[in-house]
Amino acid sequence: MTQSTPSGLFISFEGIDGAGKSSHIAAVADWFRAHGRHVTLTREPGGTPLAEKLRELLLHDAMDPLSEALLMFAARRDHVLQVIQPALARGDVLLCDRFTDATFAYQGYGRGFDLQVLRQLEQWVQQQPEQSSQAGLLEPELCFWFDLPPAIAAARLAGARQPDKFESEAEPFFQRVASGYAARAAQSPQRFARIDASQSLEQVREQVLRHCEQVWGQP
Numbered sequence: 399m400t401q402s403t404p405s406g407l408f409i410s411f412e413g414i415d416g417a418g419k420s421s422h423i424a425a426v427a428d429w430f431r432a433h434g435r436h437v438t439l440t441r442e443p444g445g446t447p448l449a450e451k452l453r454e455l456l457l458h459d460a461m462d463p464l465s466e467a468l469l470m471f472a473a474r475r476d477h478v479l480q481v482i483q484p485a486l487a488r489g490d491v492l493l494c495d496r497f498t499d500a501t502f503a504y505q506g507y508g509r510g511f512d513l514q515v516l517r518q519l520e521q522w523v524q525q526q527p528e529q530s531s532q533a534g535l536l537e538p539e540l541c542f543w544f545d546l547p548p549a550i551a552a553a554r555l556a557g558a559r560q561p562d563k564f565e566s567e568a569e570p571f572f573q574r575v576a577s578g579y580a581a582r583a584a585q586s587p588q589r590f591a592r593i594d595a596s597q598s599l600e601q602v603r604e605q606v607l608r609h610c611e612q613v614w615g616q617p
């Protein structure tokens with residue numbers, strides 16, 4: 399069950415590396431601020447001092463798929479408790495650069511890690527007490543999914559920055575990750591807004607802001 403607090407709004411941004419999501423989060427933040435909302439901007443893995451330390455390990459150190467999945471969820475647990483739940487309880491719009499859909503796409507589909515184990519970890523980390531007003535699984539109300547063929551993403555990233563462990567993966571890995579996002583979107587179409595990220599920066603921004611207007615722009 400998707401659950402948000404009465405007034406807090408949880409939105410995530412997803413896609414393969416280089417799909418362009420980070421280029422548009424600030425525009426969404428500005429859109430909500432212009433509509434009178436307080437915005438918390440954060441990211442995964444990361445978002446707290448502990449989770450940022452884990453991010454360094456995750457993005458740069460070789461490890462087996464189980465260690466990678468456990469560290470992703472350990473970072474997430476701290477992030478949920480220290481940042482996400484408090485922000486939603488305050489009624490903020492919380493914009494998160496990646497969340498658990500990334501774990502299913504990268505560790506599940508990309509690495510081939512057991513999806514059932516990921517679902518169990520998700521329950522442990524994101525389940526909120528039944529007796530609380532936010533009972534159910536904590537997850538984004540909406541995920542902006544920046545959909546882009548891996549070959550185009552790779553061309554955009556080439557030379558843009560020093561690649562980390564994930565960005566150094568070859569195209570077949572990103573084909574699997576992309577199929578993971580497509581599968582997640584097919585399973586929960588009401589939670590995903592697919593953005594055609596192959597268009598120009600300006601056109602992509604228009605798609606994203608049009609979606610904001612349609613969903614949250616009405617008085």
Ligand SMILES: Nc1ncnc2c1ncn2[C@@H]1O[C@H](COP(=O)(O)OP(=O)(O)OP(=O)(O)O)[C@@H](O)[C@H]1O
Nearest residue numbers: 414415416417418419420421554558597598599602
């Ligand atoms: N629509 C676009 N057209 C052309 N280039 C783009 C477009 N969107 C982003 N870029 C460029 O592609 C590169 C990757 O963009 P960005 O960092 O926003 O992607 P990302 O999805 O956040 O990647 P990552 O997840 O790896 O951090 C940047 O150099 C950015 O300027």
Ligand SMILES: Cc1cn([C@H]2C[C@H](O)[C@@H](COP(=O)(O)O)O2)c(=O)[nH]c1=O
Nearest residue numbers: 415442443470496497500501504505564
């Ligand atoms: C949350 C999360 C992230 N990842 C991967 C995906 C990216 O390659 C990096 C994060 O880098 P970004 O530039 O900040 O997007 O981490 C992952 O594999 N699993 C996850 O759950």
